Amino acid sequence: DTGVSQNPRHKITKRGQNVTFRCDPISEHNRLYWYRQTLGQGPEFLTYFQNEAQLEKSRLLSDRFSAERPKGSFSTLEIQRTEQGDSAMYLCASSLAPVGAGELFFGEGSRLTVL
Amino acid sequence: GQQVMQIPQYQHVQEGEDFTTYCNSSTTLSNIQWYKQRPGGHPVFLIQLVKSGEVKKQKRLTFQFGEAKKNSSLHITATQTTDVGTYFCAGNSNYQLIWGAGTKLIIKP
Numbered sequence: 001d002t003g004v005s006q007n008p009r010h011k012i013t014k015r016g017q018n019v020t021f022r023c024d025p026i027s028e029h030n031r032l033y034w035y036r037q038t039l040g041q042g043p044e045f046l047t048y049f050q051n052e053a054q055l056e057k058s059r060l061l062s063d064r065f066s067a068e069r070p071k072g073s074f075s076t077l078e079i080q081r082t083e084q085g086d087s088a089m090y091l092c093a094s095s096l097a098p099v100g101a102g103e104l105f106f107g108e109g110s111r112l113t114v115l
Numbered sequence: 116g117q118q119v120m121q122i123p124q125y126q127h128v129q130e131g132e133d134f135t136t137y138c139n140s141s142t143t144l145s146n147i148q149w150y151k152q153r154p155g156g157h158p159v160f161l162i163q164l165v166k167s168g169e170v171k172k173q174k175r176l177t178f179q180f181g182e183a184k185k186n187s188s189l190h191i192t193a194t195q196t197t198d199v200g201t202y203f204c205a206g207n208s209n210y211q212l213i214w215g216a217g218t219k220l221i222i223k224p
Contacts (some may be wrong), residue, residue: 040124042156042203042214091157100145101208106157 001024004107006092012113013082020078021110025094030084032068032075033104035091043091048099056099082114117142119206121215129223134191136218138204145207146181147187152217153200161189161202196222 003023009094013019025032035043044063051072064082065093069075080085089111093104119124121138128134146165150158162171164180166185171178177190187206191198202219 039218040216042121042205044214045212099208099210100148100205102163102213103148103160104150104158104212106159108157 003092004092004094004105006090006107006110007111009108010111010113012106012115014115015084016081018078018080019082019112020076021090021092021112023075023077023092023094024073025075026105027073027090029096029105030095031097031099032069032071033079033093033095034075035093035104037089037091037109038087041107046077079112080101084114088111117139117211117213119204119213119215121218123218124216125219125221127221128194130196131193134194134220135188135203136197136202137186137188138206138215139186140206140208140213142185142208146182146208147184147207147218148205148212149178149187149189150203150205151200152203154180156200158203191220194220194222198222 007022010104011019032049034046037043039048045058048070049068064080067077088107091106091109095104118141119138147159148163152158162178168185169180175192179188201219203217204215205212213221
């Protein structure tokens with residue numbers, strides 16, 4: 001049984017470059033979430049998919065961030081024109097239950113460092 | 116906006132001492148979840164509480180959900196080195212999961 005898979009695990013980039021992260025959820029999970037976590041903080045919600053539909057997006061999310069889940073399976077999170085403040089761990093999670101109603105299964109995360 | 120306050124931010128304990136973390140929500144919650152994140156790891160689900168006044172136990176861990184469904188606590192009895200990590204609560208309010216900032220459990224050398 002494979003859990004939630006994320007890659008790359010680490011990404012170092014220069015300010016202004018674009019980066020893309022991929023998440024492969026647990027296969028039967030139709031709900032997929034992206035979170036951002038900085039040191040000493042809890043996960044910060046970014047966006048949520050049910051199947052291929054992006055149902056919710058944080059109002060705090062810059063226009064530079066975009067996420068897709070084209071076939072309702074894997075998802076990508078792209079950050080355009082990265083800034084130093086984007087440095088964080090990007091966590092993907094999947095679930096079967098409706099939002100907030102059941103266990104989230106997290107991946108190992110993709111750590112972004114913007115120089 | 117909706118918030119879940121979690122205290123303390125850190126707790127240093129001697130191995131064998133108890134540990135407690137508290138969460139308070141500004142709104143009534145449908146349910147609350149608890150997660151553990153080991154250093155360098157990702158959050159791992161521990162438990163979900165749904166009913167008012169609910170108490171659940173997992174070995175040395177005791178979880179409580181307040182009568183008003185606005186607060187919750189996690190108590191660990193006789194901490195061990197394997198308990199080290201950050202414990203997060205996450206409250207469900209209007210189908211949004213609102214996370215506390217976490218309490219880091221540190222075992223004194």
